[in-house]
Amino acid sequence: MKILWPGIESLSTHLLKLMRKGVTKLQNINLLKWCTYYGIDVPCFLLRGLPGEQLEDYADIVATVRLISHLRPPIDSVRLRMERFSPYYYDKELFPTKWQRPAAEYGYIYPSHVNLDDIAFFLDYESAADVLPEATHEEMNGLVRDWRASWYGDGPRASLTYRRTDSDIVVSDTRFARVGPRSYTLLGPVADIYDAFSSAPRTPAQACAALSSDCPGLRPDAESVEAACDDLCDAGLMIADGGKYLSLAIPADPEL
Numbered sequence: 161m162k163i164l165w166p167g168i169e170s171l172s173t174h175l176l177k178l179m180r181k182g183v184t185k186l187q188n189i190n191l192l193k194w195c196t197y198y199g200i201d202v203p204c205f206l207l208r209g210l211p212g213e214q215l216e217d218y219a220d221i222v223a224t225v226r227l228i229s230h231l232r233p234p235i236d237s238v239r240l241r242m243e244r245f246s247p248y249y250y251d252k253e254l255f256p257t258k259w260q261r262p263a264a265e266y267g268y269i270y271p272s273h274v275n276l277d278d279i280a281f282f283l284d285y286e287s288a289a290d291v292l293p294e295a296t297h298e299e300m301n302g303l304v305r306d307w308r309a310s311w312y313g314d315g316p317r318a319s320l321t322y323r324r325t326d327s328d329i330v331v332s333d334t335r336f337a338r339v340g341p342r343s344y345t346l347l348g349p350v351a352d353i354y355d356a357f358s359s360a361p362r363t364p365a366q367a368c369a370a371l372s373s374d375c376p377g378l379r380p381d382a383e384s385v386e387a388a389c390d391d392l393c394d395a396g397l398m399i400a401d402g403g404k405y406l407s408l409a410i411p412a413d414p415e416l
Contacts (some may be wrong), residue, residue, distance in 0.1 A: 170221070230319050231305065314379030321411065330344070344395065353367065355407075
């Protein structure tokens with residue numbers, strides 16, 4: 161098994177900004193997508209309990225998780241932990257705390273003469289900033305557990321794959337057990353649009369430029385591309401964030 165530790169840590173662009181991660185939700189999903197395709201395990205945790213978090217951040221994550229059950233799941237959802245040398249440890253203006261001290265487990269490891277304040281990497285704390293109550297995260301936590309149970313269980317894994325013909329794309333979808341397997345046929349220009357957003361997140365304008373370059377006879381406009389993307393998002397085949405779109409299906413053909 162090939163393993164990559166990229167530090168994904170959230171599926172919300174707003175939360176990723178609060179963490180200063182320098183990436184977006186769609187970039188993280190795209191990484192999960194292609195690691196799943198190439199058989200690369202991506203161990204990660206979804207963090208919660210960040211100063212500045214909003215209810216809509218977790219509503220967004222819940223909606224996203226429902227769409228990406230065909231990708232490798234995170235290990236768990238965990239509350240933000242304070243680590244020495246991190247911005248959360250040093251920057252008390254942005255991350256104020258009521259108190260902080262070496263994590264309790266150090267007391268069971270080191271003898272009493274060791275100054276735990278000097279050696280502890282993990283610290284227990286109480287935030288002085290506004291964070292959401294734990295009950296806020298119950299739906300997300302449950303979905304992550306279900307995602308892992310489905311992925312590593314005995315039954316078939318959820319899948320969302322596509323096959324390209326000369327002009328069309330056929331998408332096969334087994335993500336939603338309650339409605340059963342579904343199939344979509346994307347014809348001509350819509351297939352080209354779906355393909356243009358497969359390798360990485362793009363704006364409609366960026367996709368237009370790529371389509372015009374790959375197919376000189378094709379002259380798409382950003383408005384029609386955006387409308388098609390919105391329809392594909394409504395069908396659960398694409399996902400949007402910050403003016404960019406990403407196709408969610410993975411190629412059905414294995415890597416050669």
